[in-house]
Amino acid sequence: MGMDAYIGVGHGIKPNGTFDPGAVSRGLVEHDLAVSVVDAYSDAMRRSGVKVVDEGHSGAGHDPNFVGSARRANEFRVKYADEVHFNAGGGTGVEVLVHPGTSEANKAACRAIAAGIAKVLRIPVRRDRGLFVTSAFGFLKATAMPAAIIEVAFLDSAADRRAIRRKDALDEVGEAIAEARCAFLGVTNKPPVRRGVAIAAAKPTATKRRAHAWANSKQCADVFHDIIDAGWRHARKLGIDPAVFVAQAAKETGFGKFGGVIDASFHNSCGLKTTAGGDNNDPAAHQRFADWDAGTLAHCAHLALYAGAISTAKAKEVGDPRAFDSIHGVAPTVQELGGRWAPSTDYGRSIVRDLLRPLRRF
Numbered sequence: 001m002g003m004d005a006y007i008g009v010g011h012g013i014k015p016n017g018t019f020d021p022g023a024v025s026r027g028l029v030e031h032d033l034a035v036s037v038v039d040a041y042s043d044a045m046r047r048s049g050v051k052v053v054d055e056g057h058s059g060a061g062h063d064p065n066f067v068g069s070a071r072r073a074n075e076f077r078v079k080y081a082d083e084v085h086f087n088a089g090g091g092t093g094v095e096v097l098v099h100p101g102t103s104e105a106n107k108a109a110c111r112a113i114a115a116g117i118a119k120v121l122r123i124p125v126r127r128d129r130g131l132f133v134t135s136a137f138g139f140l141k142a143t144a145m146p147a148a149i150i151e152v153a154f155l156d157s158a159a160d161r162r163a164i165r166r167k168d169a170l171d172e173v174g175e176a177i178a179e180a181r182c183a184f185l186g187v188t189n190k191p192p193v194r195r196g197v198a199i200a201a202a203k204p205t206a207t208k209r210r211a212h213a214w215a216n217s218k219q220c221a222d223v224f225h226d227i228i229d230a231g232w233r234h235a236r237k238l239g240i241d242p243a244v245f246v247a248q249a250a251k252e253t254g255f256g257k258f259g260g261v262i263d264a265s266f267h268n269s270c271g272l273k274t275t276a277g278g279d280n281n282d283p284a285a286h287q288r289f290a291d292w293d294a295g296t297l298a299h300c301a302h303l304a305l306y307a308g309a310i311s312t313a314k315a316k317e318v319g320d321p322r323a324f325d326s327i328h329g330v331a332p333t334v335q336e337l338g339g340r341w342a343p344s345t346d347y348g349r350s351i352v353r354d355l356l357r358p359l360r361r362f
């Protein structure tokens, strides 16, 4: 088929339909982090003219023993195959796993991958200059081409977690892997033009059905399905990406389980305050809406206002209680919501990393 590279995402949906998150530590989920890395890695390879097969559906098409991934890589007769994981079990730093029988060129490429990741995350390389030679893994044994399992960093190490959460860290990891793999293929690596996920979009970046299935995999409350249904068309009408709306609603409502200062009776999918505003811990400072239709419309309008997709007057007209000129267009990307929509600078990044990218690939 003439494909060059196979890029797998560690863990995901198992053959029996249940979700295997991989390692989980302090709010970070291995599979979801791997999705972010693979997004950036695949984008960089495609930008550089490399034909990539990547796993598009939470690992659908492969099983956790990697046999399915290896089979697909073999079917596509790619020039090399990688699978991206995060480590756990005590330790710090990056290591890249290869089979003892792999080529010297692949070993050199994998050391370059480890060195590149260590540089951008400022973490150590492990074992033999980042290389872990092992015959214990199905993916490495069953692939008929140079292959690697990339263990980016340790989720149970505080230092590694801090590194993972730094600005653009996962994009930079993906780009570092791409740089080493482009060199392996003898291809010129093209750096990114601009980072960040746009809030405004002419078309949704995921299907509504996928959003519902993803929410179920996260054990959402039933009401979260109503929130998705109500907000989806409002987002489209206002010119923003409904997938961004869903990801933000998931963060703000805890997948419809609430449990914070307001409950579902507010029909408030994003913690919007009243025009007067007030203390974060005061329920009365938060806007009550008549139903999810009204609440999600105001949410979408507020988000569209941040993105600059609609005017302040339009946001006010459709019921945004906090439609102020001062926020118009201040956050064209989801990442830029950090420190603006919410005080935490990680706010937008975590929506992209923990929710939006996994949803898009589900």
Ligand SMILES: [Zn+2]
Pocket (backbone or CB within 6 Å): 010, 011, 022, 023, 030, 085, 086
């Ligand atoms: Zn793993």
